[in-house]
Amino acid sequence: MKIDKRKLYHLDWYLILNGLVLFAIGIFNMFSATTSFYSGSYGFIMKQLVAFSIGLILIFIIIQYDYRLIANNSKWLYLLAIALILLVLIIGMIAGGAKRWINVFGISIQPSEFMKPILVLFLANMLYEKKRENQKLSLRDISMPMLATLVPFVLIVKQPDLGTGIIIVLTSLAILWFVGLKKSTYALLISVGAVIPFIAWHYLMKPYQKMRVLSFINIDADPSGFGYHAKQAIIAVGSGKFFGKGYMAGTQHKLQFIPEHHTDFIFTVFGEEWGFFGSIILFLLFLSFILRCLKVAQNAHDELGSIIAFGIGTIIYLQFTINVMMAIHLAPVVGIPLPFISYGGSSILSVLVSTGLVLNVSMRRYMF
Amino acid sequence: MENFVKDDTTRESRKYKCCKWLLIITIIVLAIRLWDLQIMKGSEMRKLSEQNRIRIKKVIAPRGIIYDRTGKIMADTRPSFNMYITPEDIRDFNQTVDGLAKLINIDREDIIDKMKIASSFPPSFPVRIKSDISMDEVAKIEANRVYLPGVTIQIEPKRNYPYGKMIAHMLGYVSEISDEEVKNKAFKDYSPGDNIGRYGLERAYETYLRGKDGEKRVEVDAMGREVRTLETIEPIPGYSLYLNVNLDIQLAVENAFENKKGGCVVVETKTGAVLALTSRPSFDPNKFASGITKEDWKNIITDKMHPLLNRVTQGKYPPGSTFKIVSAMKVLEEGLINEKTGFSCRGGFFFGNRIFKCWKKGGHGSVSIHRGIVESCDVFFYNVGLKLGVDRIHEMSEIIGLGKITGIDLPGEINGLVPSTAWKQKAYGQPWYEGETVSVSIGQGAVCLTPIQLVQLSAFVANEGVNFKPQIVNRIVSSEGKTIKTFEPVMNANAKFKKDVFRIVKEGMQGVVNEPSGTAYGSRLQNINMSGKTGTAQSVGEKGKNLGDHAWFIAFAPAEEPTISISVLVEHGGHGSSVSAPIAKIVTENYFKENTQVKEARIHENR
Numbered sequence: 001m002k003i004d005k006r007k008l009y010h011l012d013w014y015l016i017l018n019g020l021v022l023f024a025i026g027i028f029n030m031f032s033a034t035t036s037f038y039s040g041s042y043g044f045i046m047k048q049l050v051a052f053s054i055g056l057i058l059i060f061i062i063i064q065y066d067y068r069l070i071a072n073n074s075k076w077l078y079l080l081a082i083a084l085i086l087l088v089l090i091i092g093m094i095a096g097g098a099k100r101w102i103n104v105f106g107i108s109i110q111p112s113e114f115m116k117p118i119l120v121l122f123l124a125n126m127l128y129e130k131k132r133e134n135q136k137l138s139l140r141d142i143s144m145p146m147l148a149t150l151v152p153f154v155l156i157v158k159q160p161d162l163g164t165g166i167i168i169v170l171t172s173l174a175i176l177w178f179v180g181l182k183k184s185t186y187a188l189l190i191s192v193g194a195v196i197p198f199i200a201w202h203y204l205m206k207p208y209q210k211m212r213v214l215s216f217i218n219i220d221a222d223p224s225g226f227g228y229h230a231k232q233a234i235i236a237v238g239s240g241k242f243f244g245k246g247y248m249a250g251t252q253h254k255l256q257f258i259p260e261h262h263t264d265f266i267f268t269v270f271g272e273e274w275g276f277f278g279s280i281i282l283f284l285l286f287l288s289f290i291l292r293c294l295k296v297a298q299n300a301h302d303e304l305g306s307i308i309a310f311g312i313g314t315i316i317y318l319q320f321t322i323n324v325m326m327a328i329h330l331a332p333v334v335g336i337p338l339p340f341i342s343y344g345g346s347s348i349l350s351v352l353v354s355t356g357l358v359l360n361v362s363m364r365r366y367m368f
Numbered sequence: 369m370e371n372f373v374k375d376d377t378t379r380e381s382r383k384y385k386c387c388k389w390l391l392i393i394t395i396i397v398l399a400i401r402l403w404d405l406q407i408m409k410g411s412e413m414r415k416l417s418e419q420n421r422i423r424i425k426k427v428i429a430p431r432g433i434i435y436d437r438t439g440k441i442m443a444d445t446r447p448s449f450n451m452y453i454t455p456e457d458i459r460d461f462n463q464t465v466d467g468l469a470k471l472i473n474i475d476r477e478d479i480i481d482k483m484k485i486a487s488s489f490p491p492s493f494p495v496r497i498k499s500d501i502s503m504d505e506v507a508k509i510e511a512n513r514v515y516l517p518g519v520t521i522q523i524e525p526k527r528n529y530p531y532g533k534m535i536a537h538m539l540g541y542v543s544e545i546s547d548e549e550v551k552n553k554a555f556k557d558y559s560p561g562d563n564i565g566r567y568g569l570e571r572a573y574e575t576y577l578r579g580k581d582g583e584k585r586v587e588v589d590a591m592g593r594e595v596r597t598l599e600t601i602e603p604i605p606g607y608s609l610y611l612n613v614n615l616d617i618q619l620a621v622e623n624a625f626e627n628k629k630g631g632c633v634v635v636e637t638k639t640g641a642v643l644a645l646t647s648r649p650s651f652d653p654n655k656f657a658s659g660i661t662k663e664d665w666k667n668i669i670t671d672k673m674h675p676l677l678n679r680v681t682q683g684k685y686p687p688g689s690t691f692k693i694v695s696a697m698k699v700l701e702e703g704l705i706n707e708k709t710g711f712s713c714r715g716g717f718f719f720g721n722r723i724f725k726c727w728k729k730g731g732h733g734s735v736s737i738h739r740g741i742v743e744s745c746d747v748f749f750y751n752v753g754l755k756l757g758v759d760r761i762h763e764m765s766e767i768i769g770l771g772k773i774t775g776i777d778l779p780g781e782i783n784g785l786v787p788s789t790a791w792k793q794k795a796y797g798q799p800w801y802e803g804e805t806v807s808v809s810i811g812q813g814a815v816c817l818t819p820i821q822l823v824q825l826s827a828f829v830a831n832e833g834v835n836f837k838p839q840i841v842n843r844i845v846s847s848e849g850k851t852i853k854t855f856e857p858v859m860n861a862n863a864k865f866k867k868d869v870f871r872i873v874k875e876g877m878q879g880v881v882n883e884p885s886g887t888a889y890g891s892r893l894q895n896i897n898m899s900g901k902t903g904t905a906q907s908v909g910e911k912g913k914n915l916g917d918h919a920w921f922i923a924f925a926p927a928e929e930p931t932i933s934i935s936v937l938v939e940h941g942g943h944g945s946s947v948s949a950p951i952a953k954i955v956t957e958n959y960f961k962e963n964t965q966v967k968e969a970r971i972h973e974n975r
Contacts, residue, residue, distance in 0.1 A: 235417050238406055238413025238416075240410070242407060276407055276410075291391065310387075313387075328402065
């Protein structure tokens, strides 16, 4: 298939460049995070680069097809993702514990990561007409989107992967808000939202999850467990001071007591080595990426593209914010990767697929 | 396609503004928090990160102690100094490695190898570089601590065998778990540097002896030194074993075996409790506990004397004349001969076109079963064997438990063999020849047994048809003194024979030691009536070179009411009468010296 030159011309090079810079920072940062004095970290880096290459191929494939066509078929993608998540649960049960990955030809895949962009497509396809006609969503209107969100949410939280579950729910709420809600619907969602924390606390959350929340409120509640990790993470970031300790010179992050320091706690590595100065630059890069997504949403050719770009922007925003907040003790610890930066093939692929969708919307903004 | 397009091209901008504001506020909140952490509290945090690091350290649980039946320690733990390197804390890798290699006796390559093995663990995980370093080395390292950041010395419990080479085959040894084992799921509870029971009781009772390691959360300074302990989970010491073994008898046997090759086992006749078990040559289990050097290990495994073979449970030997007891019992039980039946011995026995010789060249003349046993006349038993046929000898052996494992609580016990026609057909696809029965009847030919099986034979006669599983461990006790498990006697054989069978065989065995013509008369005791049977088994050494016969002696005592059963083998030792019987004599003397109170009480009762 040959790509239309006009479309290539309209490709959002700014977004691409922004994403590449973030990914490059991620690679350098991970090299430091996973290197000790006698063993290199080429294994991690190689896997990340392989995932990135696959992601680029996926982007190329995605932008060939009109996003309207992809959205039209999103229910099949949705069902496939649900099936894969179910498969994870089944295989996980055999292993006797929590499992988020399935093994496909020796490569472990985390299907819940892909649920995020797929759900955005699915919801956008469901709701764009309402938005086009400027209809405010009634209770009945949101029942299907809510159901479509709750099914994967329940399955993912069961894995257990609370972090991804939270991202999914917040993203679809944001999309509903973006499309527009009736006042009565607002009222209902807010009142339900007010009750949910109590139900979650008493019936849904596992003791270790409660402990994370408690140790967030009082960092000394679990001095040898989560609170302890939180404290060490703060020390790592804080010790970076203004300009940081320098690349590869961080000491705190390499210690055993910062768990997942190359995945969910990756920001502690960056914060320690690049300090306030580097961190602010990183924040600005994320800010610019998300703003660009919003701009694509605003300028999209139609409401379908607008919702897709908005939804993807929301995912990146939520993951970035929550991930950084938990590293600096502004949010309880839940497992959420930092887009572009954290180690993890599925996470990188999901982010690149999402970027591909935004590019797709952006390059077709002048199409009639 | 038209459906997608919004009629009104101006898009609602209020929501976008809202989003932009939310984004900006988020970044501001994050920046304020970072400012607070990195600028306002930065110096404090930097200090914390440099000076206070918290490590989770394993506190090794002391291994359970092994006691003899009287509470004397046979294996315990002692403090030892182990040197660790924490990769995370090293400043200059080459300086540290070269410095250590200069200070203590260790190769640079050794250090690097060990650190490579541990590279899959977090860099804050201390890697054990050398175990059990000397006080001198400790002093050198401490004196040069400033130049060796990341190097620490831990005091940890180490397995200690006070009797060294003695008792090694029974106690076994522990050694560090290997890299391959750590990766194996079967050892998922172990981590690098952990010790694991490899052999003997250490292996058989590993799960009880090991205990559960504790954990210590310690604050360390920039040099890796402990500043203070924040939290400790105490280790749970391993359970202790109380053995049936009597250390004094054990040591007496060990001494009797000095410079000999072979083994001896002594059991309580009425329970199967093992009082002593020795195998020689031996090895020093302490060397393994401290991390055996490559050279020592090579020496042990290439030693032609096979010091790691427990000859009592893993050595197969032709039993020689001790096996005549089996033929004697069966022939009497079957009623094929009686006490008075005599066979003529002229120093040889013609069968087929061969002469089977008696050990006494001139012959024994007319021999009854009593003299046959006492003087160990081969010709008498050639006749007996032919009357019985190999299958009946095999059947009798099965009842006693010969040729199969006894179930002693040591790993790796082997079977041995008492042939039968079916066995030969299966093994060689050939029929059995009667000439082979002639050899089997005196414990030669294809018969091969272990010393532990022969003590079962001795106990079987002593108990008149009953023997018990040999058990070394009596009970398992927790560190608080609570009994976790007791091992009751387990009957292995329980056969009913005609009463005369045991009377005649026992009288014969008593005669072996106590009648002037008996083959073990030289080992008789003044006060105690020991019964026994000698055996001198021909063996073909490597490359057909005859290294000398195996010397056997099985015994029980006292003859009237047996309390102990003994089996002695001296590999290539010569004659059972002159080499092995004296060892049984030492055992018996020691046992009754040890148990004089028991003896006196009995005498008193008899009055």
